[in-house]
Amino acid sequence: MGMGNERRLLTLLVCLVLGTGLVAAVLGASRAVGPRPAQAARAGDTVDLRDVPPAPAEPPPGPDASAGTVTVDCGRNQEGHYNEDNLVVSPGLRSGAHHTHAYVGNLSTDAFSTDASLAAAATGCRGGDRSTYYWPVLRRPDRAGTQPHEHSAGHGNSGEILQEAAVTVEFRGNPVGKVVPMPPFLRAVTGDAVAATARTEADVRARWGCSGSPERTTARYPRCPAGDRLTRTLVFPSCWNGLDHDSANHRTHLAFPAANGVCPQGSFAVPQLRITLAYDVPPGAAVAVDSFPEQRHSPKTDHAMFVNAMTEAQMAALVDCLNQGRTCRT
Structure with a gap:
């Protein structure tokens, strides 16, 4: 060499x-x-709520409206029910959500739940509703998490999970007509988990706000005055096609009514689910909703899921309350 x-x-x-x-x-x-820390919200993702105009008033109910409300008392996840599953969108796939969900209602829900297992499980709802209600957690990205579920999601979703200070599960009727019962084990989705990269914002549904100004809501993270709680409100579609408890994209069997409350032709008004979450967040503290990595914790990606596991008697009582215009609590 x-x-x-x-x-x-x-x-x-x-x-x-x-x-x-x-x-x-x-x-x-x-x-x-x-692990890689959670990203803080981008500058354009936050807004001072005082700069948000009040939302238009909802139309007054008509003479045939189902004007009642039913509040289902399911606590605020004191049980610490968290996982990275999504029974509605990714059934049978462990960690299929790629972020962490928080739950109220059915205490058994995970990727492998079935209609039969939900119907037999314990529930956190005082009135015995075994339905499952869940959403992505909200975090403080500037504070390290210490619990196992605060590290398990990965994909940039890390930091201290904020415990909900209050969870309101409410069903409302329809402003122009009566509602019919939801079918057993109806699956429902609201919001768009990929809204930050989607071509349109047609499926963006989450509204953020502050407890002291319920008339003002936004699709961005709000900066709230001292003493106010940060809120998230997730409203579900309430016009059912009358046939299916789910669909291939988990959306086409349910639709949203028009602004005046009228359902699309060929569909039927069912009770409208509205979940409101409230958090104690210090003024100026950063928050980040769990998301897919490419969505960068955009507040527009907020979403929630629901599986109806009420008994026929429970659903009938709920529908009667709404159609009779009463205010009920279970």
């Missing part, structure tokens, strides 16, 4: 040694700092 070849071989060996050492150092540093 010539002197030139020996020098080239020696140079190659030195580079390999140095390169290996550099990779090891980088990997060691990555392990030392732990």
Whole structure:
């Protein structure tokens, strides 16, 4: 071997040694700092709620309206029911959500739940409603999580999970007509988990706000005055096609009514589910809703899911309350 070849071989060996050492150092540093922290909200994702105009008033109920309301008392997830599953969108797939969901209602819900297992499980709802209600958690990205479920999601979803200070599960009627019962084990989705990269915002439904100004809501993270709670309100579609308890895209069997409350032709008004979540967040503190990595915790991606596991008697009582215009609590 010539002197030139020996020098080239020696140079190659030195580079390999140095390169290996550099990779090891980088990997060691990555392990030392732990998983990638959650990203804080982008500047355009927040707004001072005082700069948000009041929402238009809802149309007054007509003479045939189902003007009642039913509040279902399911607590605020004191049981600590969290997982990374999504029974509605990814049934049978463990960690199929790629982010963490919080639950109220049915205490057994995970990716492998069935209609039969839901019907037989315990529930956190005082009146015995075994339905499952769930949504992505909200985090403080500036504070490290200490519980196992605060690290399990990955994909940039990390930080302290904010416990809901209050959860309101409410069903409303229809402003122009009576409602019919939901079918057993109806699946429902509201919101768009990929709204930040979607071509349209047609499926963006979540409304954020502050407890002291319920007439003002926004699709962005609100900056609330001191003493106000940050709120998330998720309203579900309430016009059923009369046939299916689910559909291939988990949306076409249910639709939203028009602004005046009229359902699309060929569909039937069912009780409208509205979930309102409230959080104690210090003024100026950053928050981030769990999301897919490419969605970068955009508040527009907020969403929620529901599976109706009420008994026929429970659903009939709910519908009667709405159609009779009463205010009920279960």
